[in-house]
Amino acid sequence: MTGQPADETLSALPQLGEREMETTLRPSRLSEFIGQPRVREQLELVLESARRRGVPPDHVLLSGPPGLGKTSLAMIVAAELDASIRITSGPALERAGDLAAMLSNLAEGDVLFIDEIHRIARPAEEMLYLAMEDFRVDVVVGKGPGATSIPLEIAPFTLVGATTRSGALTGPLRDRFGFTGQMEFYADHELDQVVRRSAKILDIEIDAEGSAEIARRSRGTPRIANRLLRRVRDYAEVRVDGRVTLEVARAALAVYDVDELGLDRLDRAVLSALVHSFGGGPVGVATLAVAVGEEPTTVEEVCEPYLVRAGMLARTPRGRVATASAWEHLGLRPPSRPDQAGPTLFD
């Protein structure tokens, strides 16, 4: 889709019509999964030990910003276990009955993947506790004083939960996961590998500098790296001979309005509001979200993690603060802050 607006080119969230492409590019085994060495090694141990003991592994929680590979890893868990995977999401489990139906259809050793698990409704969550712990659900029949609960056995399974917001999970739910993988933003050299792997699969000719440039501007996020690669490929095919070099990558990324650091529209809006409307902060996240016309949770879960890691934004007890690099990135001179300056003659 060449005509995609620049706004969406950088979003870490999957765009319309992109799912099919994501399936093509998704690594299917742990050995193909690039980066995240810590999570990968830990998960390898969890899976291998379960395999040796011949039991389903502990429930797995994957947490981290969008586009870092949580869904891919969930599918890999099932593939490595030679198990089938059932996929649902927190928002889809509105009533406990929805979850009960899902659980009672599981076969022994199946993987149940619940995406956005922090958005699960309370009654379903409570049902999940018992299911995770005892492989049992209590189905309530009837209403009021005459209601009875019928215990129902379910096959031993492994739950894989994904969340962009592990802090929003209740304690009891979090405690029932035997393993939590905290996904981190990718280093440039890891994204470079992602770009080269995808280029190979999509049959795109790209040189080392071209892929490094795309990697560098991908906001630490494989989903964005793959998207930028496709946009650069479009440009290379239409404007030049199809080969992606450094010059081609730069020219293409300029057309799509991708900045030097790969910040997206929302990132830039947040920084700009922080600097222009609030003098650099501190300002509360809710106020900041209103200023950019977004939900506070989106600003908090999608946008801030990368700005913090890029050293542009600091979360302080008094609110969000723009760092000197943020001012500089916007082409402004950082103010000398009296509250941050060293001791003066009058102290």
Ligand SMILES: Nc1ncnc2c1ncn2[C@@H]1O[C@H](COP(=O)(O)OP(=O)(O)O)[C@@H](O)[C@H]1O
């Ligand atoms: N470690 C990785 N190695 C290679 N490709 C990856 C990796 N992580 C993610 N991707 C790519 O990024 C896309 C988005 O990943 P996904 O698992 O859907 O992220 P999330 O569920 O965390 O939002 C996938 O389709 C895949 O092509």
Ligand SMILES: [Mg+2]
């Ligand atoms: Mg996902």
